[in-house]
Amino acid sequence: MFIPTRAAGLDALDEFVPRAGRDYARDRNADLGASRTNVSGLSPYVRHRLVTEHEVVAAVLDRHSLSAAEKFVQEVFWRTYWKGWLEQNPEVWRRYRRDVDGFATGTLPTGYDDAVHGRTGIDAMDAWARELIDTGYLHNHTRMWFASIWVFTLGMPWQLGADFFHRHLLDGDAASNTLSWRWVAGLQTAGKTYLASASNIARYTDGRFSPTGLATTARALVEEPLPPRTPIASDDVVGTIGERIGLLLHEEDLEASSLLAEHPQLTAPVATAVAADPGARSPFAVSDLVAAFTATAVDDAAERTLDTGGRSAQVLADTLPSTVLRWAESEQLDTVVVPYAPVGPVHERLGALRAALAAEGVGLVTVRRRWDSAAWPSASRGFFPFRERIPALVRQLVVG
Numbered sequence: 186m187f188i189p190t191r192a193a194g195l196d197a198l199d200e201f202v203p204r205a206g207r208d209y210a211r212d213r214n215a216d217l218g219a220s221r222t223n224v225s226g227l228s229p230y231v232r233h234r235l236v237t238e239h240e241v242v243a244a245v246l247d248r249h250s251l252s253a254a255e256k257f258v259q260e261v262f263w264r265t266y267w268k269g270w271l272e273q274n275p276e277v278w279r280r281y282r283r284d285v286d287g288f289a290t291g292t293l294p295t296g297y298d299d300a301v302h303g304r305t306g307i308d309a310m311d312a313w314a315r316e317l318i319d320t321g322y323l324h325n326h327t328r329m330w331f332a333s334i335w336v337f338t339l340g341m342p343w344q345l346g347a348d349f350f351h352r353h354l355l356d357g358d359a360a361s362n363t364l365s366w367r368w369v370a371g372l373q374t375a376g377k378t379y380l381a382s383a384s385n386i387a388r389y390t391d392g393r394f395s396p397t398g399l400a401t402t403a404r405a406l407v408e409e410p411l412p413p414r415t416p417i418a419s420d421d422v423v424g425t426i427g428e429r430i431g432l433l434l435h436e437e438d439l440e441a442s443s444l445l446a447e448h449p450q451l452t453a454p455v456a457t458a459v460a461a462d463p464g465a466r467s468p469f470a471v472s473d474l475v476a477a478f479t480a481t482a483v484d485d486a487a488e489r490t491l492d493t494g495g496r497s498a499q500v501l502a503d504t505l506p507s508t509v510l511r512w513a514e515s516e517q518l519d520t521v522v523v524p525y526a527p528v529g530p531v532h533e534r535l536g537a538l539r540a541a542l543a544a545e546g547v548g549l550v551t552v553r554r555r556w557d558s559a560a561w562p563s564a565s566r567g568f569f570p571f572r573e574r575i576p577a578l579v580r581q582l583v584v585g
């Protein structure tokens with residue numbers, strides 16, 4: 186269903202654009218089965234930045250007015266919002282990681298094994314678990330129902346449900362996934378939960394599912410208060426740029442040309458490389474589909490990412506600091522430039538890499554896209570104040 190190349194992502198965008206206006210606003214909530222055309226199916230591409238948010242919104246606004254495509258543009262900005270919010274509240278990610286690690290080394294709750302193998306006896310849940318495993322994708326509304334039934338009907342920890350999604354979704358993303366699960370559970374908007382009902386499921390699946398025995402109440406989960414938020418750093422480029430620059434792409438951003446075009450001082454890497462580790466999403470096994478999608482996306486990025494000598498990028502065998510260091514030494518680099526990695530597994534990895542490179546006198550420079558720099562600071566509160574900023578952000582970033 187999802188071919189992991191930038192060309193396939195751009196084709197999918199092209200194909201979807203005519204439907205991104207009022208059709209999307211009217212039909213997007215229905216999940217009528219796997220051959221859906223009412224949503225874009227772009228998330229695996231956007232998640233890896235095989236296609237960027239900027240390209241998606243620009244293509245849509247080339248065809249529709251902002252008022253006609255408002256709903257679709259807002260959905261793209263939901264991703265931006267979640268990433269900006271988690272960036273300012275990294276403790277949420279740290280706690281999630283700690284909790285999932287705790288289950289991985291401790292005891293799993295009763296019912297977990299059945300739930301992740303599609304054996305709960307709730308026909309809809311079982312079909313959705315299998316769809317997720319078989320395709321690496323679920324419709325947004327279905328993700329909401331699934332998470333709600335997981336937490337409130339099956340009474341299982343939200344962290345394990347989020348982990349199950351993160352391991353199987355081709356678009357699995359630290360921010361969008363973790364914070365959406367928290368939103369359903371009543372942690373993200375404190376006290377406000379999402380309760381799935383059989384009638385809503387029947388309506389939006391056109392009667393394909395009408396599960397019985399679902400919870401009829403949803404008491405919000407509670408948590409220790411979070412520490413004060415961390416403001417977004419103001420600099421787009423962090424680190425000292427030396428004489429011999431190598432560019433290292435990773436699975437958070439596989440589109441070098443538009444990233445470097447925003448930063449002319451970085452446009453001449455003498456060497457390029459790509460390294461990814463989807464297994465770092467979880468202490469449990471990440472699906473074969475996710476691993477294969479990432480591996481092919483990495484190969485695709487390597488072919489497209491040339492250095493100043495016209496060589497395509499080297500695909501590194503793994504993401505270990507020692508492997509990156511060997512590449513940097515063989516190319517005699519004094520600087521390794523990476524796309525900024527927002528809070529999540531790649532961010533964790535780059536922390537260790539920075540220290541290892543520094544010990545050998547090689548600097549690590551992170552480069553953030555204008556899109557993220559402009560929008561993230563507004564993601565400090567709820568989505569509704571953020572949403573008010575979208576027209577101005579679109580003027581600044583896309584049509585300005």
Ligand SMILES: Cc1cc2nc3c(=O)[nH]c(=O)nc-3n(C[C@H](O)[C@H](O)[C@H](O)COP(=O)(O)OP(=O)(O)OC[C@H]3O[C@@H](n4cnc5c(N)ncnc54)[C@H](O)[C@@H]3O)c2cc1C
Nearest residue numbers: 224225226227228260261263264325328357358361362365
């Ligand atoms: C419990 C739960 C977990 C989720 N986990 C993820 C995840 O790991 N990764 C992920 O990208 N999205 C996640 N989402 C958001 C959303 O479900 C998917 O982005 C969307 O279903 C992808 O399908 P699409 O590309 O056809 O979306 P469209 O409706 O065509 O939307 C266009 C683009 O906007 C973005 N988008 C749309 N809705 C959302 C949203 N609610 N939050 C964030 N971005 C959005 C995506 O990049 C998407 O490709 C989750 C939602 C829930 C309720």
